[in-house]
Structure formats: C-alpha cells, structure tokens
Amino acid sequence: MQSKFVQSMGLAAIVASLFAIPTAHAAEKIVKIDGSSTVYPITEAVAEEFQKAKKGAIKVTVGISGTGGGFKKFCRGETDISEASRPILKKEMDACKEAGIQYIELPVAYDALTVVVNPKNDWIKSITVEELNKMWAPAAQGSVKTWKQVNATWPDKPLKLFGPGADSGTFDYFTEAVVGKAKSSRGDFTASEDDNVLVQGVSSDIGGLGYFGYAYFDENRDKLRAVPIVAKTGAPAVSPSPETVMNGTYQPLSRPLFIYVNATAGAFKPEVKEFINFYLANAAALTKEVKYVPLPASEYAAVVEHWKSLKPGTGFGGVPEVGVKIPELLSRIK
Incomplete structure (x- = not known):
C-alpha cells in the first residue's frame, strides 16, 4: 500500500527529487588556478572579492605550485589559469601544444624582486x-x-x-x-x-x-x-x-607578473571569462592593496583590449628577457 506522501507527490516527482542534488552539484561552477607564489597574493585578493561579488555562485581555487609547477598542471589541462612570475618557456609551450592547449598571456602587475x-x-x-x-x-x-x-x-x-x-x-x-x-x-x-x-x-x-x-x-x-x-x-x-x-630606475630586478588563461576556457567557460573581466577591472586597486606595483592605466587598457581579442600566444617566444615593456610585449603577439 502506498503512503499518502507517495500518493500526493506521484512517482515522477519522487524520481526528480532523487536526482536534484547530483544535478546541482554537477552544475557547480569552479575556476581553477595554480602557479607562482609571487603572483598568488594578487590573485588570492581578486578571488576573494570576486567570490563575494558572486555570492557563492562561482568558486575560485588558488594553489601555489611555483611558476614551473603551475605550468605543468596548466599544460595537462588541470587548471583554467596559471600564475607566472616569468614568461612561459619553450619546453612549456611545447607541452601545451602537444596537449592541444592554447593560452592567452596577460601581464597584470609589476614586481621588484x-x-x-x-x-x-x-x-x-x-x-x-x-x-x-x-x-x-x-x-x-x-x-x-x-x-x-x-x-x-x-x-x-x-x-x-x-x-x-x-x-x-x-x-x-x-x-x-x-x-x-x-x-x-x-x-x-x-x-x-x-x-x-x-x-x-x-x-x-x-x-x-x-x-x-x-x-x-x-x-x-x-x-x-x-x-x-x-x-x-x-x-x-x-x-x-x-x-x-x-620610473625604471630599479634594475635589473624589476619585472612584469602574468596570468595565462586557457584560451578554450576563456572563450567558452562563462565563469572563467567573468573572473578575468573582474581581475582586470580590479587589478590596479587590489595589486596596490597587497603591496605590488600596478601597471599604468594605459597599460591595463591595452591588456584589456588584448584579452577581449582572445588572441593566443606569447610575446616572448619561449626565451626569457629582462627589461621588456608591456606595450612592446603585447604588440609582438600576432
């Protein structure tokens, strides 16, 4: 004999209720980030503010594996974004290419080593x-x-x-x-x-x-x-x-800091796109808050335009350089 609960809800409603929780869990939106311990304070500050703004609708995880360790995960497709305190190297470019992963290189701040x-x-x-x-x-x-x-x-x-x-x-x-x-x-x-x-x-x-x-x-x-x-x-x-x-007088240990975005995630995962938009809009204030050096407004504007173009690649070609300027770097990515 069926209970009054079963009779009132109906079999279809019960089945639907059983699958409600797994469906919600599967739809959870997560942005996965790992990489540089140097860039970590900036990204962590951005992630905290972003998650507050989204009121829990999007979760952001930020790890610290070091720049090289972060790129290993990134080029295996394990993360959406990789933080880096130096540009991507040739061997990392090759690993990403082999895995079919393209990336968008975004300078986000300056640092004084x-x-x-x-x-x-x-x-x-x-x-x-x-x-x-x-x-x-x-x-x-x-x-x-x-x-x-x-x-x-x-x-x-x-x-x-x-x-x-x-x-x-x-x-x-x-x-x-x-x-x-x-x-x-x-x-x-x-x-x-x-x-x-x-x-x-x-x-x-x-x-x-x-x-x-x-x-x-x-x-x-x-x-x-x-x-x-x-x-x-x-x-x-x-x-x-x-x-x-x-002012360029602290040499040769001034350097740009980067995030690398998986180009597919940046284009097709709304939560990643939202996070990067938020990152670039708030980078100047939050970079200063965690004691790093923001890019000039004109350079952030150039980075935003580069991000909007979703143009993959790097301005370094896998070879580290000291003293390169952001506008020159972005102009190299064709």
Missing part, C-alpha cells in the same frame, strides 16, 4: 650585480662560503643563502638577470617554493641573504632589510619600491 639581509647585518650598504653574480653563479658552489670572499671590505663571516626552488619563476628571472642564464645557479643554498620559509631563514641568521618578491619583504620589513642594487659600475644604488619600479 628584492634582495634581503638580516637586520643585524651592519656591513652591507648596497650590492652590485657583479657581487650578486659572484655569490650565486654555479662556480661559487662549494667555494664562495664567506662574505669576505665576495667583497674584501666585508667580514669573514659565513654566507648563508636562501632562495626560491627550481620550479619558481622568481628563480628563473633572478638567474637570468644576475648570472645571465635562467636556472644557472649554485645549488648549495636553502631553497623553498614557500617565500615565508625564506623570510624565516634570513631573519634568523645574521649571515643570511635571500631574494623574493617585494610584497613578501614589505610584509616582513620588521624582520628583514632590503639591499639597494647597483646595476652598473658607477651607477647609484637604488632601493626597491613602487616608485623605482615605475
């Missing part, structure tokens, strides 16, 4: 690119162990180096700018994809020196001291700051 020391270090007032090279070049491994070996006026104290791991775009950019070849570095240093680990290492060792994005220094300036950089012999030392990045 910052060299830091322990606040108790009272002997280093500035550092030259040549001295950084002497510390970090592959030839230094196992041989350059003290500060005095780098500069005779510095003390004979142990030199303890801290830097991003090999999957980091910051590692790639720093080695390109300082050593002259991406990924060319001594290997006997404390490496981590987590910038907070590097902060802890330098702040707890008087002989420590490390490098990472400006925002992590600014957030921990009570524990660290930024070292002014002398780009060329005879040039003045310049400290990292939003102003010196914008």
